[in-house]
Amino acid sequence: MKKAVLVVLCLCLSASWARAVYVIILRNGNRIVAQEKYQVKGANAVFRNKVGTLMSVPLEQIDVAKTERINGMKLGDAVALEWVDEVRPTPVPTPTPSVATLGKIRSGLATPEADAARPTPTPGITFHDRPYPDRQVELAFTEGLERSHLYLYRMSEGTRPRYFFIEVQVGGQAEVLKALDAIATVYHLLAQTAADRAPERVEIQMLNESGKEAGLFRLSTDDAAELALKKITAQEFFVKHVIF
Numbered sequence: 001m002k003k004a005v006l007v008v009l010c011l012c013l014s015a016s017w018a019r020a021v022y023v024i025i026l027r028n029g030n031r032i033v034a035q036e037k038y039q040v041k042g043a044n045a046v047f048r049n050k051v052g053t054l055m056s057v058p059l060e061q062i063d064v065a066k067t068e069r070i071n072g073m074k075l076g077d078a079v080a081l082e083w084v085d086e087v088r089p090t091p092v093p094t095p096t097p098s099v100a101t102l103g104k105i106r107s108g109l110a111t112p113e114a115d116a117a118r119p120t121p122t123p124g125i126t127f128h129d130r131p132y133p134d135r136q137v138e139l140a141f142t143e144g145l146e147r148s149h150l151y152l153y154r155m156s157e158g159t160r161p162r163y164f165f166i167e168v169q170v171g172g173q174a175e176v177l178k179a180l181d182a183i184a185t186v187y188h189l190l191a192q193t194a195a196d197r198a199p200e201r202v203e204i205q206m207l208n209e210s211g212k213e214a215g216l217f218r219l220s221t222d223d224a225a226e227l228a229l230k231k232i233t234a235q236e237f238f239v240k241h242v243i244f
Contacts, residue, residue, distance in 0.1 A: 188228035
């Protein structure tokens with residue numbers, strides 16, 4: 001019964017984030033997010049990337065088997081995507097300029113980069129080599145992030161056994177806010193539909209494209225409800241809950 005509830009939750013998320021994407025896996029391990037499956041033109045694969053730019057790569061560089069397997073996964077499949085756990089640079093705890101501008105909403109939270117003091121990282125909120133024990137919960141957050149077109153992330157157990165950790169690599173302020181909205185929405189739905197399986201807290205570490213820290217968060221179900229129910233904007237939510 002509990003598993004069925006989470007399956008229904010994932011179906012709800014599919015309806016909420018309906019725009020399709022196609023992930024191309026290259027033989028060197030890199031991946032490209034396209035709007036739809038590539039077309040073969042001679043020796044090249046031609047496609048539009050996620051922002052609509054026409055691109056091509058040599059067919060011989062594509063790992064066709066992995067590409068087809070990942071894009072052919074069923075919604076209820078609990079197998080993790082293979083490119084999620086790719087190696088990332090060691091994060092340095094300092095905000096990016098684009099994220100720091102969010103601090104203008106509340107005086108003193110953040111200052112221009114040239115004047116900013118280096119923040120002290122919150123101990124323990126980082127990726128751990130301990131998987132979260134409930135794979136269906138992990139699947140729900142995976143679905144939420146990917147339906148929001150966020151594909152660079154890792155998940156694990158948090159600083160406590162009932163804490164769920166998510167590391168998300170973001171490309172600027174817009175993706176920070178989008179990630180917070182996606183995570184809060186999933187967390188709120190879990191709390192409403194499967195309260196006994198919802199994590200006690202969700203811990204989030206945002207990294208920018210160079211691996212520098214762009215924000216730390218530790219959210220409760222009440223915190224998530226604020227954003228999921230639109231009682232607060234994503235920018236206000238960031239300012240209220242960011243730890244740095």
